[in-house]
Amino acid sequence: MIATPAELFAVLRQYNPWWSGARVADLPSWRRAAFREIAAWVENPPGGRALLLSGARQVGKTTLFLQAIDGLLDRGVPPQNILYVTFDHPLLKLVGLEELLRLWREFEPAHEGPEYLFLDEIQVTKDWQTWLKHQVDFDKRRRIAVTGSATPLTREGQESGVGRWQTIRLATLSFFEYLQLRKTEPPKLPEVASLAQLFDWPAQDFVRVAEEARSITGQFHEYLLRGGFPQTALVENLTTAQKLLREDIVDKVLKRDMTALFGVRRVLELEQVFLYLCLHDGGQLDLAGLCKSLALKRPTVASFIDLLEATHLIYRLMPFGYGKEVLRGRAKVYLADPAIGPSVLLKGKSLLEDDTALGNAVESAFFKHVYTRFYRRAMRFSYWRGKKGHEVDVIADTGDRLTPFEVKYRATATGVGELKGLIEFCEYRKVSRAYVITKDIRDFGVLPLSAVDGGALALKIPAALACYWLGRSELTEQVEV
Secondary structure, eight states: OOSOHHHHHHHHHHHOGGGGTOOOTTOOSOOOTHHHHHHHHHHSOGGGOEEEEEEOTTSSHHHHHHHHHHHHHHTTOOGGGEEEEETTSHHHHHHOHHHHHHHHHHHSOOOSSOEEEEEETGGGSTTHHHHHHHHHHHOTTEEEEEEESSTHHHHTTHHHHTTSEEEEEEOSOOHHHHHHHTTOOOOOOOOOSOGGGGGGOOHHHHHHHHHHTTTHHHHHHHHHHHOSOHHHHTOSSHHHHHHHHHHIIIIIIIIIIHHHHHOOOOHHHHHHHHHHHHHTTTSBOOHHHHHHHHTOOHHHHHHHHHHHHHTTSEEEEEESSSTHHHHHSOOEEEESSTTHHHHHTTOGGGGGGOHHHHHHHHHHHHHHHHHHHHGGGTOEEEEEEOTTSOEEEEEEEOSSOEEEEEEOOOSSOOOGGGOHHHHHHHHHHTOOEEEEEESSTTOOEEEESSSSTTOOEEEEEEHHHHHHHHHHHTTSOOOOO
16 A cells, blocks of 8 residues: 555545634635636536536636635535545545545545535546546535646546536636735726726716726736736745746646646657747747747647647637638637746846737737636637738627727827728628727727728727726626627
């Protein structure tokens, strides 16, 4: 045996202090938007399914689980009916699922009512898919929630896993959540559940809110530098925060997880591909150019990019269209958090002095916000490139409505002459409303895209406000863009 039962149970007890009448120490009282979904599952799992909380490492999955457990204890659930396990612990990883459950019940007999199992980083355990299938199918008393830092949780073993779990994707902190975590007092801003309602604002409201929100741009730039990973967002020294984020990504994800989960042996080449993507954040992926620059073969690079997406380090955005239009087009690649690029490339505050890099970081941050806010509504996201070479950065497609977004993060006010791609797309697809994401807090208001009455309108909204309101509206059930 790897360790004695008493030694193993001592490890379990360390992670489950409520068995001894204690509670988790220093647990944040503030909760992320995703907590509402987890609490709803705990109360009533849809179709009896397990819960999969999927997201990058260090994004806050464990804290959400511990907050859910704290809520169960407040409701009077017997502590012995709640189990938390992290398979990052080497002993627990080696013992396996069934042996851990046997130990749990040997030392902590069950009480009446449902049993709640919270299993962290389950993808490192052997045959977890088959085990979870059997649990969901045959033990209705147990409610099982698992986390994973890699998409193989939803790809591997799909035969055994289909229909057995509900998935919640956890992105890095939104700008609104970042301000809450750092206890930064934002300006007194009106509640905006949907950006669409801003089209109906009178002109004086744009002026008034812009004046009240002057300080928010500086806070937004700090967010771009520190990022949305809870641990590093709280580190006061920026250099230290970026160093820790770089180590988490390069050492833990690229060098450890990629080897353990995917069997990657060419780690140096994988790191080179990732550094290339950091340098070209938000740009169209020139696969041939990348292969030539790094002297790598196309299948190798394509495989690496798949892996980076599977471990939640990047988003991939395909061109707008159908069939061959998409297959022939280049994907755009966004980093999963705007601070990843500056941290991995050791840029410090120099990002704020590079207009091109800053614009790319803002585009990545905005895409993350709009994607996180609406992906559960089965929206399809893409970008558009017209025959004249004009582009639109992001298109949200609900099936019956298209909503285009263009990021223009520059010091000067944005005019119609700089929105040729947006105008062309709106005319081509008969779109009546669009959004322009701006920099200056005063570059805020409704802009007609056509001289003809009744033509398309664009809402110009500063990036800091757009990300703030999108993050805040996650706490509501409003679904309109």
